[in-house]
Amino acid sequence: MIESRLSQLLTLGLGISIVLSSCSPYAEPVDAASLYVREVEGAVFDTTPIRGEFVPLHYKKAGFTYRCTECHFSIQPPPRQNPLQSEHANITLDHGLNTNCLSCHHPRNRDVYVDHDGNEIPADQPARLCSKCHGPTYRDWEAGIHGRQNGHWDTSKGGRSKLFCVQCHDPHSPKFKTMTPLPPPKRSRFSNGRDSGPDSAP
């Protein structure tokens, strides 16, 4: 009898203590007006391409557009032009052995690119032009493993954006430029200067 009474009391005491200590402020809702609200989409990190917006042509200020034939309907430069002049003075031509402008630019219609057989490649399909020489890379790009993709791996759930060659590579100097890296992790206090991982103990 006493044992059973004791166990009843114990249970009661434990119950009371749990009820008391579970009245923590965590369970109470917080005033919504005081909270910081952040948009989920696109707010978390930067995904802009490495080259971003193109630098507009100088002559654009004078009412010219991106149509190269605005100048080149009359100006016929020699096939091999070096150094570059006029509007092209700021171009650094560093594309390996490819130093000939007309390897890529169509000799008669400057608004488009040129294929091996002299046919035109539309200006909005630069990947076709690059594939003339960079076949394996083009194949990888088509398969989606060269260059960055953003969005959804599962295209049934949402869209996927794919960058074109010239959004990362400067076509006149396609090699990636060096970048400034983000700062290294802090060294652990206990590492004594040696590498022991970034999770530094306080």
Added chain:
Amino acid sequence: MNAPRGTQGGALDPTLQRRSFLKAGVGTMAALASLAGISAPLRSVNSGVSLDAFLQQHYKRLTPDLLDQILRRIENEVARDYGAKVTVRDIRPMDGVEFGYALNLSRCNGNRKCVEACVQENNQTRDPQMQYIRVLEMPAGSLDVEKSDLYYDHEQVPAKGKYYLPVQCQQCQNPPCTKVCPVEATWTEPDGITVIDYNWCIGCRYCMAACPYEARRFNWKQAEIPPEEINPNMGYLSNRIRPMGVVEKCTYCLHRTREGQYPACMEVCPTGARVFGNMLDPDSEINYILKNKRVYILKEDAGTAPRFFYYFDV
């Protein structure tokens, strides 16, 4: 304690009644005192973790109702402690999906953008610093991680004569970390992601010792994140703000990837060195790499069979 006498029916013998009363009283006092002693650590733990969180059941044994209560409680805790309105969800694996990751080491230039994106996306604590991804600077022509440098600090990368090897959780098919966990707080989900129930973890760090890739991080302090930097899209098993004293890890951003999105580290890589996808889909990009590139895995002799593949390809 003596067997009770004369208690069957009718009035009690007064002396016996008094004695039993005293015994019961003393016993109760002692029991309450010992209860106070037992619950002392419980009360001190209450300062960092609510009792509800402390007594919470294992994630796999939660009923939907209970799980929903827990998610709401975590949202309230974040609102109270960090002043940010967030959504915590339980996101289940998709059917017919096993995630794989590939990284082109010829493309990686060591800019650490992936590290930064991971920290922002997964709400890692800023002080003390925690990062799931380590970018190792390796001498060209060598695969020896012992000669690598984690703390390289050049003005510009890539440095001459170096290449860069980012290492994060390899999501092994044969993970040593889950086997050593004494409380089964970590396990591998059907889509290949090894997760941790951060409320069930006791912080013993056996998994950190077992991992050959040093991919797990111990959480030394309560996370410090400014409210405007908190990512409000949270998953219970991934990027919610973790309690103090538990082990954390990369989860392939499962709150994103289980909804069809790419992980954060891949989305920001400016050189496009990273490829992610479903290995069970024959037309996926990750499968194209596995079929057409010469991939290798880190520490193959450890027998962990990672789902993270490296390859060199210009």
